[in-house]
């Protein structure tokens with residue numbers, strides 16, 4: 001391949017990855033590979049500037065704007081950061097800074113590089129007036145409504161100091177619990193203000209990283225697994241996808257967070273970046289306490305080393321550190337390239353890897369029957385924890401890696417809690433290695449596995465008889481958000497099933513204390529080899545039976561969720577109850593009727609109809625009814641106000657001064673109108689609010705749908 005061809009190829013490939021990454025929140029390659037290809041392209045372009053493509057990714061900020069949101073122009077460009085993976089590069093950077101500043105003294109502020117989505121937030125007279133994405137650096141998407149859902153982003157900034165927290169005072173002992181099981185104590189640097197904190201100016205902007213906390217990411221995935229939804233790939237892409245959603249109600253359900261790391265204003269109220277970090281914290285912004293001032297590059301190196309492993313204890317994913325020249329006048333002196341500031345750089349950690357032997361594979365069967373292979377490894381130390389397992393996702397992944405049993409494999413720890421296998425050390429493959437034969441039958445019950453068109457996972461179709469599926473169906477049923485009988489956890493269900501006391505969760509309601517008293521089982525912890533005895537003593541039995549009895553009062557919405565219908569999570573259950581009001585109405589509903597429920601698509605509708613069509617499931621439901629569970633809820637009654645909108649269909653976009661989304665929907669229905677879920681020829685009116693989505697407006701124009709404002713809508717109601 002000639003350099004010219006390689007340049008063209010790299011440009012295309014990198015632009016494609018960039019599009020996938022920013023537009024579709026998908027990483028087709030890992031960041032290290034991406035950065036290497038980008039560096040290769042930059043090198044080639046320096047050598048052969050004549051072949052440089054006009055759309056080269058080397059001089060542009062990666063993202064773009066999308067049609068779903070209104071476009072905003074940034075007051076100050078939102079740039080990228082130069083990045084490096086080596087100490088040598090960092091020393092080079094330091095030399096450039098030194099030279100650029102003509103050997104004046106300077107200091108750095110080091111921060112963690114948070115792995116999420118860059119956000120810009122503008123405040124006017126203390127109020128949050130705009131939240132935007134970085135976009136192409138010049139223009140971004142107006143996602144104000146989504147940014148407002150972040151609880152740690154103040155909607156209003158009052159200039160009073162909030163007083164320093166213990167972390168800011170540099171006290172040791174703040175606990176950060178990102179990793180399951182381990183609590184590490186971290187000492188943060190001293191962030192005591194050196195100068196009095198000024199009041200915030202009338203107009204200013206803060207920038208930060210919007211992220212999905214790891215705990216939240218895991219919670220969401222656990223829920224998705226429970227109802228049979230595909231899992232989110234990683235916290236960064238999940239955060240990016242969430243910020244792009246239109247429905248800020250759905251965004252609010254994922255508890256996003258934001259660490260703020262930069263301040264911009266026309267007024268010079270700070271001399272240094274450090275002052276701004278301290279002040280933003282005092283004004284009520286969420287500033288991570290992990291930053292530190294370093295007086296030379298050696299101290300920067302120490303900071304880097306110090307955080308290499310410790311960063312895994314933080315509540316979010318981080319992929320490196322960011323080094324910034326502290327003084328603003330010096331930042332100005334150093335200036336910018338087209339893509340990034342010359343006064344800052346990021347140092348990215350190479351993913352922490354270790355090599356170990358794959359000793360076996362355990363195939364786990366989930367509630368909805370999906371089979372997931374888990375790699376069993378010879379224990380190895382990685383980022384401060386002993387790793388014995390790694391995720392392998394599915395059969396495709398095993399094939400992609402070409403991994404065999406007893407191979408030496410590389411395991412890496414990225415942002416996720418469970419490490420993953422990233423490759424095979426072929427040099428160390430021995431005669432002992434054996435191909436992995438993916439099971440064709442369920443490892444738990446022997447039923448032949450099936451694989452649905454287009455799905456990566458294999459399933460065990462024996463929903464009823466398969467022990468782990470049965471077990472997890474109970475776990476689903478007793479969880480707090482369902483029937484709330486959590487006192488049955490810790491192996492107790494297994495014991496009841498083993499004894500033949502229960503077959504389905506409905507059988508719980510006929511348990512008696514005579515049946516339970518005295519049951520005992522010894523559990524052996526595989527990892528520690530410790531024994532644990534669970535026995536049903538008088539007190540335990542009493543607690544369990546009381547909890548079962550009490551669960552009969554759980555609202556209908558919880559009961560519907562507890563049934564364990566695929567794709568029917570908590571939110572969907574709530575919507576179904578709002579719409580139909582009772583179990584009988586839902587059981588009778590046709591696919592079409594179900595589709596009329598807000599946010600219910602064909603996948604859910606089909607799943608509900610199929611589930612209730614099954615006699616076994618219906619018998620289960622009847623048993624629950626006989627036990628006295630709540631089978632009806634509050635149907636959301638829309639009190640009719642009139643019929644001014646009768647026969648007319650509506651859809652809305654944007655936000656409104658007089659109504660919330662819900663109020664607007666209620667008013668439409670209360671006046672005889674009907675809400676549609678998308679723009680089609682059937683739509684009569686599109687109500688356009690503030691920050692309306694341009695793509696909806698485009699489509700409405702094309703289909704000649706009448707667009708009205710909030711006032712016109714109100715006027716229609718008056719008739």
Ligand SMILES: NC(=O)c1ccc[n+]([C@@H]2O[C@H](COP(=O)([O-])OP(=O)(O)OC[C@H]3O[C@@H](n4cnc5c(N)ncnc54)[C@H](O)[C@@H]3O)[C@@H](O)[C@H]2O)c1
Nearest residue numbers: 017018021027028029030031080081111113114118261322
């Ligand atoms: N895997 C892929 O397919 C793929 C595709 C495109 C880009 N990428 C990744 O994205 C990177 C390019 O993205 P980029 O241009 O956003 O650069 P970047 O992510 O390397 O650096 C800039 C960004 O860092 C973030 N940041 C986090 N903590 C910060 C802090 N304390 N201070 C300042 N900024 C902080 C900000 O969001 C800022 O916009 C590449 O290096 C690559 O790793 C990956």
Ligand SMILES: [Zn+2]
Nearest residue numbers: 442445460466
């Ligand atoms: Zn099975």
